[in-house]
Structure formats: structure tokens, C-alpha cells
Amino acid sequence: MEKKTIGVGLIGIGVIGGAVARGLKDRAARLEAQLGFQVELKRVKVAPQDMTRPIIAEFPENIFTTDDDDFFNTPDMDIIVEAMGGEYPAFDYLSRALSSGRHVVSSNKEVIAKHAAELLALAHKHNVGLHFEASVGGGIPLLEPLQYDLAANNILGIYAIINGTTNYILSQMDSAGIEFSEALRQAQELGYAERNPVNDIEGYDSVYKLAIMAMMVFRTEYKPEVIYREGITQLEVKDFKYAKELGFVIKLLAIAKADNGAVELRVHPVLLPHDNSLSRIDGVYNAALINGDLVGDVIFSGEGAGPSATSSAVIADIMAAAQDTALGVGNRMRWRLDDNRPLLPATDVVTQYYFRLNVTDQPGVLADIAAIFKDTAISIASVLQKEVDEDALTAEVVIMSHPARESAVRRAVEALQLLEAINAVNIIRVGI
Amino acid sequence: MEKKTIGVGLIGIGVIGGAVARGLKDRAARLEAQLGFQVELKRVKVAPQDMTRPIIAEFPENIFTTDDDDFFNTPDMDIIVEAMGGEYPAFDYLSRALSSGRHVVSSNKEVIAKHAAELLALAHKHNVGLHFEASVGGGIPLLEPLQYDLAANNILGIYAIINGTTNYILSQMDSAGIEFSEALRQAQELGYAERNPVNDIEGYDSVYKLAIMAMMVFRTEYKPEVIYREGITQLEVKDFKYAKELGFVIKLLAIAKADNGAVELRVHPVLLPHDNSLSRIDGVYNAALINGDLVGDVIFSGEGAGPSATSSAVIADIMAAAQDTALGVGNRMRWRLDDNRPLLPATDVVTQYYFRLNVTDQPGVLADIAAIFKDTAISIASVLQKEVDEDALTAEVVIMSHPARESAVRRAVEALQLLEAINAVNIIRVGI
Numbered sequence: 001m002e003k004k005t006i007g008v009g010l011i012g013i014g015v016i017g018g019a020v021a022r023g024l025k026d027r028a029a030r031l032e033a034q035l036g037f038q039v040e041l042k043r044v045k046v047a048p049q050d051m052t053r054p055i056i057a058e059f060p061e062n063i064f065t066t067d068d069d070d071f072f073n074t075p076d077m078d079i080i081v082e083a084m085g086g087e088y089p090a091f092d093y094l095s096r097a098l099s100s101g102r103h104v105v106s107s108n109k110e111v112i113a114k115h116a117a118e119l120l121a122l123a124h125k126h127n128v129g130l131h132f133e134a135s136v137g138g139g140i141p142l143l144e145p146l147q148y149d150l151a152a153n154n155i156l157g158i159y160a161i162i163n164g165t166t167n168y169i170l171s172q173m174d175s176a177g178i179e180f181s182e183a184l185r186q187a188q189e190l191g192y193a194e195r196n197p198v199n200d201i202e203g204y205d206s207v208y209k210l211a212i213m214a215m216m217v218f219r220t221e222y223k224p225e226v227i228y229r230e231g232i233t234q235l236e237v238k239d240f241k242y243a244k245e246l247g248f249v250i251k252l253l254a255i256a257k258a259d260n261g262a263v264e265l266r267v268h269p270v271l272l273p274h275d276n277s278l279s280r281i282d283g284v285y286n287a288a289l290i291n292g293d294l295v296g297d298v299i300f301s302g303e304g305a306g307p308s309a310t311s312s313a314v315i316a317d318i319m320a321a322a323q324d325t326a327l328g329v330g331n332r333m334r335w336r337l338d339d340n341r342p343l344l345p346a347t348d349v350v351t352q353y354y355f356r357l358n359v360t361d362q363p364g365v366l367a368d369i370a371a372i373f374k375d376t377a378i379s380i381a382s383v384l385q386k387e388v389d390e391d392a393l394t395a396e397v398v399i400m401s402h403p404a405r406e407s408a409v410r411r412a413v414e415a416l417q418l419l420e421a422i423n424a425v426n427i428i429r430v431g432i
Numbered sequence: 433m434e435k436k437t438i439g440v441g442l443i444g445i446g447v448i449g450g451a452v453a454r455g456l457k458d459r460a461a462r463l464e465a466q467l468g469f470q471v472e473l474k475r476v477k478v479a480p481q482d483m484t485r486p487i488i489a490e491f492p493e494n495i496f497t498t499d500d501d502d503f504f505n506t507p508d509m510d511i512i513v514e515a516m517g518g519e520y521p522a523f524d525y526l527s528r529a530l531s532s533g534r535h536v537v538s539s540n541k542e543v544i545a546k547h548a549a550e551l552l553a554l555a556h557k558h559n560v561g562l563h564f565e566a567s568v569g570g571g572i573p574l575l576e577p578l579q580y581d582l583a584a585n586n587i588l589g590i591y592a593i594i595n596g597t598t599n600y601i602l603s604q605m606d607s608a609g610i611e612f613s614e615a616l617r618q619a620q621e622l623g624y625a626e627r628n629p630v631n632d633i634e635g636y637d638s639v640y641k642l643a644i645m646a647m648m649v650f651r652t653e654y655k656p657e658v659i660y661r662e663g664i665t666q667l668e669v670k671d672f673k674y675a676k677e678l679g680f681v682i683k684l685l686a687i688a689k690a691d692n693g694a695v696e697l698r699v700h701p702v703l704l705p706h707d708n709s710l711s712r713i714d715g716v717y718n719a720a721l722i723n724g725d726l727v728g729d730v731i732f733s734g735e736g737a738g739p740s741a742t743s744s745a746v747i748a749d750i751m752a753a754a755q756d757t758a759l760g761v762g763n764r765m766r767w768r769l770d771d772n773r774p775l776l777p778a779t780d781v782v783t784q785y786y787f788r789l790n791v792t793d794q795p796g797v798l799a800d801i802a803a804i805f806k807d808t809a810i811s812i813a814s815v816l817q818k819e820v821d822e823d824a825l826t827a828e829v830v831i832m833s834h835p836a837r838e839s840a841v842r843r844a845v846e847a848l849q850l851l852e853a854i855n856a857v858n859i860i861r862v863g864i
Contacts, residue, residue, distance in 0.1 A: 023726065034583055139730065141582065144577070148748060148751070149745070150744065152459060152751065153744055277733075294455065294571065295734065296741055298732070301709075301731045302729055306728075316580060319580075320580060338465070
């Protein structure tokens, strides 16, 4: 039943692809000891311009090809690994790989999040495995535990800090007291943020990862564009200061929550109580808190990202696919999109809120504000007047609400913005 | 290839066995949706006295049997789950189950730790899976991630708070300032500690779990009795107080560490810097920090124990075994004991130490102490004189050392104990 050598084809030789190629080469003996057979990198599909990369010289030149047909027709190539990233042409390559009857491994959150249903259908149709552990949390085991180890549980909630770039920026704003733009610049200098950071700081990256986890757990397709998303660009250092006074830290969370047969999915900054387990996840670290009805809370954390950690997950997926190949197993995925759990409209979500209002310091303004909260039936838990600016005659008012429906909060914000004495309204959701 | 129903046999109907039996019944629809076929509890082997347990009435009476042959001869029983606990007769049942060619699931740390090599050999010989995720960390996924998701890594270290009972007691001693015996009594009242608590408080339970993780990671048999073990009974509230002043908390850790081709294995209290991720794991929570050469640090934590959380892991193992049965897969375990990594003698371990000395407050005593540290070549990092007792004329001296070899520390402790002015010597290792 066992084959002597399992062949791997790799698409892309960028930072992730390069780390995977090196890992397969450097760890060949380890993989063979674990699996009982050899795993060999047979072929690498590259773009013409990649042939000038220094890493090319580390491998026999004839394993590289720029030709798609040449790549897909490689004999004894049992597994195809996609490490290109992005939606297209990755989707086309993944489709062709699955359709060719090979097990497929991908580290690409965007294409999995956007095309889960099509890719899953292809994997099931051709009876092959589709592995993508590295797409969420980098090297931290998350998707396999969700799919297998926690499979007996009804998952009630997932609360995740799943983007290292934004977590680093928020940690710096909090601990070093520097504003967003400066923290972003530092993150870019350290290589934690890309030159075009929009994917991270506006929450798209977290949305892709949340979509993947939610689809796996709730067995329902949720396209990234239906997920409520708010980035971190509107946060100011004073929010961290006020949050700290009130006993909170600020984190960008990806939240998936079972709610009476429906599902809440949202990515936005959250005021977290300072003693929450996720409050201590700082810097580029990732963490996911998973609440299951049998297991209670389980937390997975680590320095998820980076090429080395990501290659840990990709190579583990390759090993799983290789073992399945050797055992003659096609598709052992449990994941199907056969449920139909509706998404709770964002306006129906109920949480507590933090309001930060910049007001012109004049008599009666607090009464006007209180009237709006009363009219919109939002119950106030506490009010703090902060930072009176004697020159500008402005003050900051921080209001913590009791749990309120998002639709009511939106009405309140609109009404507040119409008050002449109010210069700015910022809100952050509180708690999980 | 697929069978319509996979049959499960269960040995033992205590708290864990009961939770598993209920879980299989209550979650039958969930399991079928995930797996594509039914999983059915066919037979339960019980002791005669168990037939009076209330849980018996929840199931058809004819699934219970007190007869071993009757149980093992049950037709269409594809998987056998052992939930008895203890070394014997569990070992005999597990051996018979594996030899009968069924996949086997166990939640029993003691028998796996003590008989890993024999049980593994039987599983490999009969080409069946041996699953025991629940034996370490209860419901927290740990062994599967170590065996599969982190398989590409050379594991450099495992640092685990893996016994909820002792962690609860230590948390209470720290936060409530109550001494060990009172904290133990409270833990017993709350059901966190057994009436005979020796297995937990003397570290045996942690040793079993450490042995299992170490054997899996280093592919070498380490019998529990060769693992260095120290319990928590000698700790006093003042140790927590002094530790806090110095910036540390005290945790009972299970440590497995790769060390130049050898392996350090030890269970003992540790002074952990208060900002270490494991320092925040309080109460009955468990956590394991795993350091891999590709992935860096990954931490798994949760409220591991309890029947419900444990059943989460056992049922996940049953699902994996059921899927393998349906796919016609025998043994897909990667675990083999085919390496031979020597254990570093405990006396060769190098760490920092905390010494707490109760001394008679007389001139020259500090000079005598310092001379012993000099003679044993242990470098002192700091000295604090604490709590002078004016009546007894005694004082507490706390010495923090630089990294020192255990053999030197043992010589120093012996010499210190010979000093007339020294009434007691307590040591705790520092850092990980």
C-alpha cells in the first residue's frame, strides 16, 4: 500500500514558498523518520521574474518551471502546494490542482475565504484533501483542532486576535503612548506591516480568517463581504488611556458567536477587561479563544506569522497529505457547507458600548446628551468628563453604556452628531 | 468502503465513562453529520457493583455486561474505549482490546505513561490506532497537535501546568494567603482534589502526563520513575510573598527540554517571572507552552479537566477512530519509540535557584552562608534578609543564585544544613 517516495509540487517561491521548499529539503530525514517514507520536492512553478531570486540556486535548476502545463504534467507529483497568495490566479491554480486529483495544501487565506464553497466541492468531487492550516494563525494549530480535536463540541464562540500587524500597532499605542500613524510607521520599519497596510489596518485580513473559521465551525458559507468589519485607524491614544482608567485594554477582535440558531460575525476594536485572557496577548502574537459546549474555553496562542512559523503549518499539512496518499486515503475532510445558519444582521447585535464625545464645554450639553440616550433607550452605566481644553473650551466626555442594540446605537450617534455642541463622536464595543 | 454504523464498546461507567456514554447518545446526530455515518455505543463493560449506578437506567439494560468474554465477543464493535483509570486491570483490558484488532481509545494517563512501549508495539503489530488525547490536558488539544500539527518542528521544550488540583492550591496560597493544608482542604471541598490527594500534590499525575508528551516528542521510552519529581507540600505562603517581591509567581511545572542530544525531564515548583505567559494560568486551568524550532512558542490552555471537557477529547478520538474504520485505515499513528535520547541526570541540570534559609540571628551567620556558596561555586545574584522574629531570634534569608548545577546546589544545601545557626533550608528552582 505504501509508496517509497511522495512527490510534492510547489506553486510560488516567495517568502512562504521559499521557507517551505527549504524546510522540505532540510528536514527530509525528519519527515522520513516520522512518516516511514520520503517526501520529495519534485517541481516548483515560478513566474519568469522569480528565476533571478537567490533561493533558486539552492535547488537543482531543473525542478523549476515557468510553464503551467509542464508543472501540472510532472509525473509522481502527489501533492500540490499553493504559496502564491491573493485571489487570482491562485484560485485557478487551486482549481486545476484539485481537479487533477492531487491532494492540495494552501496557505492562502484570501482565496480560501472567498472561494471555500467551490474549492471544497472540487475536493469532495475528486476525493482529495484540501489542507490550509497555515491560512489562519500561521503556525498555531487552529483549523485542525477545530475540525478534529474539538469536533464533539457545539462551538458557541470564537474570539480571536488574528492579525499580528494590528495587534503590534495597538500594543505600541497602548504601552508607548504613540498615535496610530507613528505606530504604523514603526511597524512598517520592522517589517510587521506592508507598505500598503490597508489589508491589515482596515480589518480585511482578519475578516478572511474569521470567515474560514466560521465556515468550518458553522458549516455555512459566509462570504467575506457580508462580515461586519471595522479597522483600527480611528483609534487614538486617549482611547487607550480612558480604557485603562476604566479597567480595559483595546484589541482588534474577530468574533464568531452562535446566537439562537443564527451567527454573529464581526471584526472590530473591542474594549476588553484587563483580566481577560486575550488582553495579555501583545505585540505580533496571535490568539484564539474557542468556547465549546463540552470543553469550555480553550485558548491557542503564539507568534503565528512569519515565514518560518507558517512553513511549520504548511509542512504539517504536506505530511498529512503524504500520509493519506501512502494509506490510499482520498478525502478525509469533515468540512462540508451543508448547514444554513443565517448571519445575524449587524444592526441586531447587542453589546456594551464606549462613547467618546468631544464637546464644546457649555451649559446644558450633558442634558442634551442624556436626552438622546434616553430617547434611543440606551441605558448609561457611567459618565466621565475628561480633558477639559481651557483654550478651545472643549471637553471629552466618556460614556459607558449597558448592553444596547447596534441599531439603537447608530440612531444615537446620528442624533449626537446633530447636536451643535458636539464636535466628534467615537464609539468602541465593550466586552465579548 | 464505508460502513453504515461504527460500533463502540466502553470499559467503565464512572465519571469519565458516563460522560462519554451520554455524549455519544446525546450527540449522535452531530457525529453522523460530521462523519457521514452513525456511531453507536454497542456494549459497556462494568463491574458488578456499577449496575446500581443511576446512569445505568439511561441506557438499554442489555448493553451492559460484567463478563469480559461477553464484552470482547460483541459483534460489530469496531472501537474499544477504556475509561477505568489506573494501571491494572486497565493494562490487561487495553492489551486485549488492541490484540483483538480494534481501534482503541483511552483517557488513562497512568497506564499509557507506564506501558507506552508495550501498548504501542501491540497497536503497530495489529495495525490499529491507539488514541489517548484525553490523558494529557483533558479537553485541551495537545497530543494530536504534537503528533501532527507541529510534526515538522524539532521540539526544543515543553513547559506545562498540567495538574489543575495543584494549580488551584498554589493560586489560593498566592491570592488568598492561606497555607497549603488549608488550601488543600478547600480544594477537596470543591471536588478539585481527591480524598487521597498524594497523586496530585506529590507530582505523580504531572509526571505521567510529562512522560507521555516526552515519549511522543522525543520518540524514546521514559518510565515515570526516572523522571525527577518534587511536589508542592513544602511550599509556604511566605515563599509566595517573597517571590512576589522579587517579581515571580510559583507554579508546579512539568518540563521537557532538549539539551544537546539529551533530554531534561522534571516536575517541580518553579519561580516564574510574573510576565511569563504561564504565570497568568490560575486556578484549575491547564496550559502547555511548546517551543518548536520552526513555530517558536505556541501555548495551549484551558480548563482541561472535568468529565465534560475530558469527554470532548475522548469523543474526538472515537470520531477519528471511526473515520479510520470507515476509510479502511488501520494504524496511522506517527508515534514510534525508535529514538534513544538519553535522559540528562537530574544532578546535571543547570537552573537558577531561590534559597530560603531560616537562621538564628547571630553575628557571622551570613559570612558562613556566603562561604558555603563560594566553596560550592554557586554565584549569588541577590540576598534579602526577611522577617526577623524578635522573640525566637530568628530571621529568614532569601538568596537568589545565578545559574548553578543541581549537584553543586545539593552540596550547598547539605553544608548549609550542617551550620548550627541554620534551622531550615528550602529551595525552589527559578525560571524555565
